[in-house]
Amino acid sequence: xxxxxxxxxxxxxxxPGVTIPTSNRHADYLRVIESIPWTDSPTIFGLPANADVAVxxxxxxxxxxxxxxxxxxxxxxxxxxxxxxxxxxxxPILSLWQKLVAxxxxxxxxxxxxxxxxxPVN
Numbered sequence: 001x002x003x004x005x006x007x008x009x010x011x012x013x014x015x016p017g018v019t020i021p022t023s024n025r026h027a028d029y030l031r032v033i034e035s036i037p038w039t040d041s042p043t044i045f046g047l048p049a050n051a052d053v054a055v056x057x058x059x060x061x062x063x064x065x066x067x068x069x070x071x072x073x074x075x076x077x078x079x080x081x082x083x084x085x086x087x088x089x090x091x092p093i094l095s096l097w098q099k100l101v102a103x104x105x106x107x108x109x110x111x112x113x114x115x116x117x118x119x120p121v122n
Contacts, residue, residue: 017035017037018032018035018036019032020032
């Protein structure tokens, strides 16, 4: 009812900081789209500001698990961490990422849109 109501359309306020333009100019809509945050704040969905902590913890655990898996031999036996092997394993991914970033002007020039005060880690 909150998002699909007459008051939503009459106020032209889609979310905090996102207002629907009253004009029919393409540039106005592009400006609104470019101003939308890169991440969804839980408050947009009526949730407490810290509601995404569980999601962030799960993602961090998945990253840790994947990083640990890089240090395990193919046969499953735990091995000493070998920085050189690890670097060789990651090399293709990192070089591809660098090529993608170099080819995309928007990624290279984008400024972080995270407010330092709301960052999960300070």
